[in-house]
Amino acid sequence: MSRIQQLAPNFYCIDTHDLNREQRTSSYLLIDEKIALIETSASPSMPYIVEGLDELHIALEDIQYVIVTHIHLDHAGGSGLFLQNCPNATFVVHPRGVSHMVDPSRLIASAKSVYGTEFDRLFDPIVPIDSERIIEIGHEEVLSLGQHQLTFYHTEGHAKHHVSMLYSATNGLFVGDTTGVRYPEMESESIDLIIPSTSPNQYDPDTMEQSIQLYEKLNATELYFGHFGAYKNPAEAYKQVRYWTPLFLAEGKKALTVSSDFKEQVHFLDTRLKELLHNYLQENGIPKNHPVYETIPFDTIVSAMGILDYLEKKNT
Incomplete structure (x- = not known):
């Protein structure tokens, strides 16, 4: 299966192979007057992202924004390493995530408490990001890429440092883990499987429900999952999270x-x-x-x- 999927003109999903598995984590490339990469996954995923960019003839120097929905290591753990090779890129994150990306020691300790001896294989290295390269993004703040824009929303539930973005080019939402984990293995079946992502240590089902209600008000036509890929039936995703x-x-x-x-x-x-x-x-x-x-x-x-x-x- 190709590691790159075109979702719309100048809009691509790159399979970043978290846990060394296909269709486990997604990075998204938005090509406009300014080029943005959304989600880096963990550091071991970097070769897959670089290979995808090479295939699309995008140089690392051309990346101007690296954006994460939240700072859990399977979404943002590779950001510092990636930014070392993207001299013109700025990192965009929820205000609560800034200090942890500048000094990731607490992130590392938290992940080690969950993953134990597997931590190094799954996540190492975690590289700090210079605070001068970071944008703290506000609720309902708009980031223009040129012809199109991203509107950011603070969407707690999975984590207090979680943001979601509405992409004007497609009316699609980058949902991170707010609407859970989607299993693309089910695409050829008559049913889908989407379960809530309740990982420690800031999970709160009440604020997750509030975030899903915000999604419904935004009336997005498709969702872009961290795990995994684009999904064209938002109502079914909300329904399944509420069921499980x-x-x-x-x-x-x-x-x-x-x-x-x-x-x-x-x-x-x-x-x-x-x-x-x-x-x-x-x-x-x-x-x-x-x-x-x-x-x-x-x-x-x-x-x-x-x-x-x-x-x-x-x-x-």
Whole structure:
């Protein structure tokens, strides 16, 4: 499968192969009078982005904006490394993300608490960004690229440092993780699978719902996921996040009763989330050997941690 997909004139999706998997994370290239790259994924994804730019005959010196929806490492972890090779680029991020990109030590510590010994393989290196190269983007602020523009919205729920962008060229929304994780393995099937992204440690289902309601008011015609790609049925994405969220939280509450040990709670909840999703898929005719079953565990383990973190904070 090609690593580059043209979504509209001068608008491309580049597969950045997070976790060394195809169709796991997306970067988006917007070619206008000013060229912007949205999402860098983690540092190990840099060769895929550079290869995609080469294929599109875009030099690193031509990139003028590097934009991230939020600062989780699978979206922004490679930004510092990428910017080292883009001398004319400015980094655009939510105001709450600025200090962490200038000094990523807390980001690194947080990711290590989730990924443990796998951290280096998945994310290293994390390169700081000079504060003079950073734009703090405000809610409803507009960034002109030339013929078209991006309008930014602060969209909490997945993280407090999350922004979404409405692209005037397509009336599409860059949603980061606000509308969850989409499984492109299901594109040839009769159903889609989109689950809420509840990773630690700022997940909040109430503010996520508020952000989705904002999306509905904006009336975007398509969504551009961090995980993964363009999706032309926004209403279905909102519906699925709303369907799965209460089910995930209910299982999280059960997990808190089975043990006082966090690792045991995570194991219980991860198992239950996988069972919920597997049952749903099999009830809808998706056979057990379908590739989607290989991808789901990458999400349920992290989602389990975030749900338990949210419930613990809510109970204290």
